[in-house]
Amino acid sequence: METFFTTSDKIQHIIKSFNLIKTLFVSSIIIGDAHIGKKSLARYLFPDAPLVSGKNQEEVKATLENYDEIIISDFEKLSNPSDLDFTNKRIIATANYLGNPKLIDELFAFIYTMPVLQERPDDVKYLQHKFITEAIHTLMLDKADIDLDAIPMDLSFNSRSLKQSIYSHIIKQTIHIHDITKLLHDYFYAHFEGNDNYRKHLGLYEKPLIEAGLKKFGSQLKLAEILGINRNTLRKKIYEHKID
Amino acid sequence: MSTKLIDFKSFVEWDNSPFILFDNKGKITYLNNVAEILFGYVSKKELYDIALLYAPQNFGYKTTAITLVYDAFNFYAITVGYEDEYQLSLRLYNSPRVKPTYKLEKDKLLITDINILLEANIALFRTKNSNKLQLLTDQDLPLFKIDQNNFSKLLRKTLNAFRASDSIDISLKLLIGQHVIIENKKEAIVQFNIEANGRYTDTDDEIRTLATYGQINCIIKEHSIKLEIPLIQ
Numbered sequence: 001m002e003t004f005f006t007t008s009d010k011i012q013h014i015i016k017s018f019n020l021i022k023t024l025f026v027s028s029i030i031i032g033d034a035h036i037g038k039k040s041l042a043r044y045l046f047p048d049a050p051l052v053s054g055k056n057q058e059e060v061k062a063t064l065e066n067y068d069e070i071i072i073s074d075f076e077k078l079s080n081p082s083d084l085d086f087t088n089k090r091i092i093a094t095a096n097y098l099g100n101p102k103l104i105d106e107l108f109a110f111i112y113t114m115p116v117l118q119e120r121p122d123d124v125k126y127l128q129h130k131f132i133t134e135a136i137h138t139l140m141l142d143k144a145d146i147d148l149d150a151i152p153m154d155l156s157f158n159s160r161s162l163k164q165s166i167y168s169h170i171i172k173q174t175i176h177i178h179d180i181t182k183l184l185h186d187y188f189y190a191h192f193e194g195n196d197n198y199r200k201h202l203g204l205y206e207k208p209l210i211e212a213g214l215k216k217f218g219s220q221l222k223l224a225e226i227l228g229i230n231r232n233t234l235r236k237k238i239y240e241h242k243i244d
Numbered sequence: 245m246s247t248k249l250i251d252f253k254s255f256v257e258w259d260n261s262p263f264i265l266f267d268n269k270g271k272i273t274y275l276n277n278v279a280e281i282l283f284g285y286v287s288k289k290e291l292y293d294i295a296l297l298y299a300p301q302n303f304g305y306k307t308t309a310i311t312l313v314y315d316a317f318n319f320y321a322i323t324v325g326y327e328d329e330y331q332l333s334l335r336l337y338n339s340p341r342v343k344p345t346y347k348l349e350k351d352k353l354l355i356t357d358i359n360i361l362l363e364a365n366i367a368l369f370r371t372k373n374s375n376k377l378q379l380l381t382d383q384d385l386p387l388f389k390i391d392q393n394n395f396s397k398l399l400r401k402t403l404n405a406f407r408a409s410d411s412i413d414i415s416l417k418l419l420i421g422q423h424v425i426i427e428n429k430k431e432a433i434v435q436f437n438i439e440a441n442g443r444y445t446d447t448d449d450e451i452r453t454l455a456t457y458g459q460i461n462c463i464i465k466e467h468s469i470k471l472e473i474p475l476i477q
Contacts, residue, residue: 010371017367020360026393086393088352109396110368 004037004044007122011041014112018045018092025068027091027107029075031098032114035158037123038094041114042071046092054078054093064089075099081107117158127159131166139170146173207241210234214243262317266292266332273331281421282336285314295334299324312336315463316472348426348459353389353476358434361392362416365399373407381416385434389476391458398454401447402438402469409440424474426459432475433461439468 006012014030021028022045030038043051052063054074061084063070068089075081075095082103091108098104104111117124132151136143150173154165188201213223220238224231256263262279266272270292275283300306305325312319318339326332359381366377406412419433448464455462461472 013367013371017364017371020364020367021396024356024361024364024392024396025354026396088354088393105397109393109400110364111400112368112371 004041005123005126006037006120008115008120010113010115011120011123014041014114015045017110017112021110022046025088025090026109027086027089027093028110028112029091029093029095029104029108030112030114031095031104033116033158034096035160036114036116037159038114039071039073042073042092042094046071046090049090049092054081054095057083060084117155117162124153124155124162127162128153128166131163132170135167135170139174141170141174146170203241206237207243210237210241210243261338262334262336264291264295264334266295266334268330268332277421282314282317285317291334294322295324295332298322299326299332303327311339315470316461348476350389350427350476352391354392355387356390356392356395357387358385358390358416358473359383361390361396362399362414362436365396365403366414368400369403369407375406375409375412377412377414379414381414382418385416385418386475386477388434390473394454394457395460395473398451398458398460398471399436401451401454402436402471405443405445405447405451405469406438406440407444409443412438412440414438418475419472424459424461424472426474426476431477434473434475436471436473437468438470442467443469 004015006015018028030041032038039051042049046069049069049071050063050067051071051073052060054060054072054077057079060070060072060078064084064086070089070091072078072091072093075093076097076099078084084107086107093108095104117127128151132148135141136146151169152165154161184204187204191201209227210223213226214220217223217226220234221231224234227234257276259276260278262282263274263276264272264279265274270289272288294312298306298308298310303326305323307321307323309321310319312322317336319336320339321337323335323337324332362381366379369377415435415437417435419435422433423430424433425431443466451464451469452462455471459474463470463472
């Protein structure tokens with residue numbers, strides 16, 4: 001059975017309300033940004049209900065005829081929602097946005113708004129831990145080799161960006177020099193265009209080198225010494241690569 | 245035909261229009277069944293004052309067309325009369341109920357525990373509001389038939405009218421002794437009442453419409469909304 005973790009008061013109230021109406025034939029909709037757990041919540045609360053996407057109106061209609069309980073995801077994508085008959089059916093719909101408020105108000109008895117991950121710090125921690133464990137397991141890595149504290153938390157697209165940033169970070173941390181060489185090789189191979197390619201691609205090496213150096217050593221004077229180049233040359237390159 | 249031996253008291257007692265007898269100090273000496281229920285919504289003093297105001301100048305009876313509304317009670321006329329200086333009678337005439345325009349499809353109604361629907365709607369309300377809320381419900385209310393979806397919408401909108409109120413009082417109880425006739429069948433009434441120090445009125449018309457679908461009597465006031473729900477068996 002699927003589990004759903006949350007400490008958000010708002011979502012706890014949604015779960016409470018859903019648990020109460022589990023035996024009733026009412027229509028409900030959960031509205032909120034993409035990738036915040038709407039579908040997971042619906043699956044967790046109604047594990048036996050068939051799930052159909054609003055992308056396919058005919059499939060939704062056919063499922064409605066055969067089942068009394070149904071989960072409709074992407075409700076906003078239905079081509080003609082007012083054509084559906086919800087009479088004495090248990091409907092759990094999810095939508096990324098409200099769309100036509102009047103229609104939603106007419107069709108649904110229970111209209112829930114689910115908060116984004118940004119407003120749910122404890123849920124983010126839980127998901128972060130879940131994705132890290134999952135990534136380490138999938139990539140067959142050793143937890144000790146990864147600096148977990150340095151993992152960035154990109155919540156711009158909720159769990160999708162969070163998951164992507166974790167996987168990306170973990171992969172980057174376990175990368176070897178031959179992987180970097182291979183990556184650069186493939187990149188150059190795909191991006192040779194016109195003349196002057198040496199100068200054009202030099203930034204791929206110079207920019208991260210100078211940025212990392214400045215971060216590590218603080219002063220341009222020290223970095224010039226470390227890099228073994230002239231101070232004026234370094235300054236010129238900082239300007240060229242638009243490094244702050 | 246002689247009427248001297250006929251005891252009219254029980255006819256008055258069970259008449260559907262309220263009948264009240266006051267003494268010359270405004271004390272009630274008799275009231276029929278329905279008047280007893282009426283006094284749940286209006287004070288003795290108010291009705292006595294009305295009786296005095298509309299009393300005939302001399303002994304006898306006077307009927308005046310006047311609209312009086314006390315919650316679900318709606319009167320279109322009163323008769324005030326007295327035959328001596330000690331007793332004053334007041335009879336109030338019920339306005340005919342408007343025939344519902346929407347026919348209830350009883351076979352589509354589902355047996356429901358109204359307390360569950362109310363609790364679920366309060367949880368929904370709680371996802372958006374943190375107002376102080378006091379709830380008094382009768383947990384022993386019998387299950388009855390209702391359009392669950394439509395009634396949930398009605399509850400959502402009714403609660404939502406109080407989204408910015410400071411302190412909300414909600415009660416759900418059986419109205420003892422009151423009934424409504426639906427499709428020739430006498431049904432008991434459950435009363436849902438919500439009141440606060442103030443409320444939004446933007447959805448009053450929608451609330452009235454949704455109530456009509458369920459043949460629910462809806463009494464909307466400045467600070468409260470009352471729904472009288474037929475307990476269809």
